[in-house]
Amino acid sequence: MKAGTQLAIRRMCALARISRAGFYRRGVRSRLAPVELRDQVQRVALEWPAYGSRRITAELRRGGVPVNRKRVQRLMREDNLLCLRKRKFVATTDSAHGLKVYPNLAAVLVVSGVNQLWRADITYIRLLEEFIYLAVVLDAFSRRAIGWALEGTLEAKLTVAALEMALERRRPAPGLVHHSDRGVQYASHDYVALLEAHQVRISMSRRGNPWDNATCESFMKTLKCEEVYRSEYRNLAEARARIGEFLEEVYNQRRLHSSLGYCPPTEFERLQSPPRMLTPALAQEAV
Numbered sequence: 174m175k176a177g178t179q180l181a182i183r184r185m186c187a188l189a190r191i192s193r194a195g196f197y198r199r200g201v202r203s204r205l206a207p208v209e210l211r212d213q214v215q216r217v218a219l220e221w222p223a224y225g226s227r228r229i230t231a232e233l234r235r236g237g238v239p240v241n242r243k244r245v246q247r248l249m250r251e252d253n254l255l256c257l258r259k260r261k262f263v264a265t266t267d268s269a270h271g272l273k274v275y276p277n278l279a280a281v282l283v284v285s286g287v288n289q290l291w292r293a294d295i296t297y298i299r300l301l302e303e304f305i306y307l308a309v310v311l312d313a314f315s316r317r318a319i320g321w322a323l324e325g326t327l328e329a330k331l332t333v334a335a336l337e338m339a340l341e342r343r344r345p346a347p348g349l350v351h352h353s354d355r356g357v358q359y360a361s362h363d364y365v366a367l368l369e370a371h372q373v374r375i376s377m378s379r380r381g382n383p384w385d386n387a388t389c390e391s392f393m394k395t396l397k398c399e400e401v402y403r404s405e406y407r408n409l410a411e412a413r414a415r416i417g418e419f420l421e422e423v424y425n426q427r428r429l430h431s432s433l434g435y436c437p438p439t440e441f442e443r444l445q446s447p448p449r450m451l452t453p454a455l456a457q458e459a460v
Contacts, residue, residue, distance in 0.1 A: 214248045231435035272360035278376035279352040287314050288345040293353040294389035300406050308335040317438035318420045323413045329361035347372035354378045
């Protein structure tokens, strides 16, 4: 629900001298019978098993059902609609190398539009008889996956392929900040040369501090919980097709993000005013 709508609801409730909870209860009862509401909650929970009560409530409201979150929680408890648990994340990068590392520029950067800060990371995916590896590039403003690559190797060509996809899709202006961990894949000569060729400023997390790239950590957990742990991929080709479908059609286009006001990334980008590109001068001011 848009911020303006929320303000209008608060104003109406104040004028009518009723609580917001009372407004939602009246609205639901007048539009949807209890059994129909339960059916709607079950439908969303089955489609999005990793959604908790907040996202399910947001999804229902986007569909025109002004339901109260406490009522959604009660229905989920009664029907045992518990969201899937997230498994422990495992690091895949090696920072014990002699290559150049860069200071953390992202920590003090205030992002106000797309193509100002990109974040990159790698995770592993287990097949029946082997591991494969996914490299991804996210736009920090919208959380949108703008570049990705899936291969059977952790060599630098994996991350380079993901970055090339992001650069081709976005064609950012000079001054963009690219943030990653200190892994050898991101510090490699090929990767750094590609960033420098596009006048991208390089930023890396502090040693032993995974929270510096928390946006990517959160993305990887979402991917694992909502796609990978629910699937069995026979081979690399099948994994690439199904994970690609999840990234492009589900995560970017449909999945609600709490940090975006419960909007999908592509919708969030459309709703924003034309972004202010981060010029080299502005980028220098940010650090």
